[in-house]
Amino acid sequence: MSDHPPSRWRSVSLVLLFLKAVAKYSQTITTTLTSLLWHNAYASRTTPPLTMPPPAPDFSAPPPKLVLDEFIAKALTSTPPDLHPFFEAFNSLYTRKLWHQLTLKLFEFFDHPLSKPCRVVVFQQFVRDFEPKLNQQKLVELGSRVSKEITRTKKDMDAAWKTLDQLEGVDNAVNASYYRVAADYYKAKAEYGPYYKHSLLYLACVDVGTDLTAEERLLRAHDLGISAFLGESIYNFGELLMHPILDALDNTQYDWIKKLLFTFNEGNIGKFEALAPLFPQEPILEQNYPFLRQKICLMALIESVFKRSANDRTMTFQTIAEETRLATDEVEHLIMKALSLKLIRGTLDQVDEKAHITWVQPRVLSRGHIGELAGRLDVWIERLGQVEERIAPQVSGTA
Secondary structure, X not given: OOOOOHHHHHHHHHHHHHHHHHHHOOOXXXXXXXXXXXXXXXXXXXXXXXXXXXXXXXXXXXXXXXXXXXXXXXXXXXXXXXXXXXXXXXHHHHHOOOHHHHHHHHHHHHHOHHHHHHHHHHHHHOHHHOHHHOOHHHHHHHHHHHHOOOOHHHHHHHHHHHHHHOOOOOOHHHHHHHHHHHHHHHHHOOOHHHHHHHHHHHHHOOOHHHHOOHHHHHHHHHHHHHHHHHOOOOOOOHHHHOOHHHHHHOOOOOHHHHHHHHHHHHOOHHHHHHHHHHHHHOHHHHHOHHHHHHHHHHHHHHHHHHHOOOOOOEEEHHHHHHHHOOOHHHHHHHHHHHHHOOOEEEEEEOOOXXXXXXXXXXXXXXXXXXXXXXXXXXXXHHHHHHHHHHHHHHHHHHO
């Protein structure tokens, strides 16, 4: 074993998981971030601890549902015997609701050298279930320790993707397994754009109605909505809005998130302001209100340009201010932001206070957009007919 560095063994261990999945093909793959971390937890005991600044806060999603017996059983079969007394104590203290004693035992566990590889699992799958019952300062201390371990998974994911990319005829279930692990990783890191991308790829590989439980559909739809709002590069919600996963939000406490998604896609600032009082239900949205306000203004600008014909895309600052409900002196900054994000292309005339837009980011069309394009096509056909009528006599004369 000394001929191979621990980092290689971590990568090989994950690759083997996927190769086994390829061999089974027709079986449903149930690999998740949890099983990934349990699997890799003790393949690299001698690896020096990695350190990094704590990641950004996780999505303010409901904690995962804990099935205590399953969690403890999996821990006892996946960790060294030296850690077994801790999990047995966790089981007893949790059952008796002795939260203070459980907190102390968790700190003992996190101080144990062998606990480093599985701290993320214990925190995410166990501690988060009862986090409201803990002293919040102690909870932050635990979370800070966990944050140092999260980055370990990235190398394993990269190794797995490299192997999958070289295989032909890989079953969708195998791809789904990878994308689900990747999405869970980016969720833990609060990297909204990558989470949004990999989560949609995961959903493209499964049957949402049969492969996911109602609870899983609700959580996935919730997290996709949050990531769409907070993703710095996400300004087109069309793919998500057409996905059946959003139906999971209907008639739930999160149904307003679905309405907000459609509001952003429409660039409707009035509806945005009407829904803003609900943001305290999702603290992370309330904390990022200035960003969301700027984003809805950008979406309003995009929508305004998109609705205009190609020969009517020179807009005054005053018109843009009215469309986005901004002060006129803030319009120039908004346009420059849209240009820097490559949402639009064009030029600014600061003297005349006009913007000439030559291109707008392609969009996944809603039925409303398709109807608008059909209307434009009708106008174009009508004008073409008028041109034909004017030149018909001249063509006849020359013939």
